[in-house]
Amino acid sequence: MTGSPKRVPIPRNGVDYRGKVVLAPMVRSGELPMRLLALKYGADLVWGPETIDRAMIGTTTRVNPHTSTVEFQRLPSNGQKNPALNPEQKASVIYRLDPARERGRLVFQLGTASPGTAVEAAALVAPYVAGIDVNAGCPKPFSTAGGMGAALLRDPDRLCAILRALVRDVGARFALAVSVKIRLLETAERTERLVRALCATGIAGLSVHCRTTPMRPREPAIRDQLRIIAAVCREAGVACVMNGDVTGRDEAEKLVEEYGVDGAMIATAAEKNPSVFRAEKDGGQAHWKEVVREYMRFALEVDNRWANTKFSLGQLMPGKSDECKALPKCKGYTEIVEVLGLEEELGERAAEVDKRMGLGPGKGESRAQKRARAREWREEHGEQSLKKPKVPEPSKEASGISSEAIEHMPAAPPSASAVSV
Ligand SMILES: Cc1cc2nc3c(=O)[nH]c(=O)nc-3n(C[C@H](O)[C@H](O)[C@H](O)COP(=O)(O)O)c2cc1C
DSSP: OOOOOOOOOOOTTOOOOTTEEEEOOOTTTTSHHHHHHHHHTTOSEEEOOOEEHHHHTTOEEEEOTTTOOEEEEEOOTTTTTOTTSOHHHHSEEEEEEOTTTTTTTEEEEEEOSOHHHHHHHHHHHGGGOSEEEEEEOOOOHHHHHTTOGGGGGGOHHHHHHHHHHHIIIIIHHHTOEEEEEEEEOSSHHHHHHHHHHHHTTTOSEEEEEEEETTOOTTSOOOOTTHHHHHHHHHHHTOEEEEESSOOSHHHHHHHHHHHTOSEEEEOHHHHHOGGGGSOGGGTOSOOHHHHHHHHHHHHHHTTOOHHHHHHHHHHHSOTTSHHHHHGGGOOSHHHHHHHTTOHHHHHHHHHHHHHHHTOSTTOSOOHHHHHHHHHHHHHHHOGGGGSOOOOSSOOSOOOHHHIIIIIIOTTSOOOTTOSOO
16 A cells, blocks of 8 residues: 655645746846746746845835835945935835735745854744745855855755754744755765755755756756655655756646656746746747836836846847847836837836836936945945955856845945845
């Protein structure tokens, strides 16, 4: 007689990762409008961008009266003193979520190196999310130097201690599932040993980016360790989600079948076009113009930070399109809505958001404001955070603080409303 397969019980407010095709955690590309877009096109779950525990600790929570989104924010120490900043600009939004539309489908990913701070940070967001995930895969020096990300793969005792603490002190308290995202180790034996140890911590899910830590994003994912990882997870009752070069829902479903895993996670393909979550039978991948229009609706609905909107539009639009070429000159939502020919539908809202956020031609930050931002960023994160590390070819995987500061904004620190710092 064969019993039903073992399964780590999914707590009341948690989610089962089985049978799901999900949006991967992505700094910058996994902000709220992109997550809402992925959900609209059929993603079953969405991971938010990695957020460092120390950046979350000390934030206050508020419901934005204009958007009904929940924001975890902090007032920079000089924000009170600087009259050049209006009250909304003073606060840095560290994490933003949509409690209604993401309900039961959002997984919060932590960058952490310590059980204590992991628990403290996760407890803040736990009432609003369906799962807490630990990033044990970021290969960047600023993450690994702090003992976070891929450094945890080399320190399994610490990683297991973090996961056990989260399961006990956050998972049990808030009835949430805890998961971990790892990369492959050099040999199947080493990966298997690690996965076995992780599965014994009480986690309900494990996602595996099928590249080793030194591998570059452009190198093809390697899948030959997947079956053994899936088998170890199955034995322990932990859901196993594969990641790496998955290009869309139909392919994801085939790969899940082929490798005996429980689900699949998509990053780069979804960053370019979140409609990859839509199956061919339901219409398949949408044209970029449709995707951009839907993106703009969400970005305006949630008052998305302008710099992030610009960045995401740059990912969604073909580089050669006239719209993409016009993007760098746009100073606010009204302008881009005109470029996209969406004035009739979105013009009014764009004007409102520009007004609220102080955007538009001639409304850029003054030098004093930029200097104030630079100062407050340094105060919060230390001089070091702005220095670009000497790495030959940085991968895109990044922890919140540094990818914003180092990778994408080398000339200036992130704006006061930078998310996922
Ligand atoms: C822009 C970008 C940002 C990323 N940020 C994170 C992150 O915050 N946390 C994380 O665990 N992985 C991060 N990753 C890695 C992805 O989640 C994923 O593991 C990797 O891109 C492989 O999946 P893919 O082949 O579908 O792109 C990021 C990747 C990209 C492209």
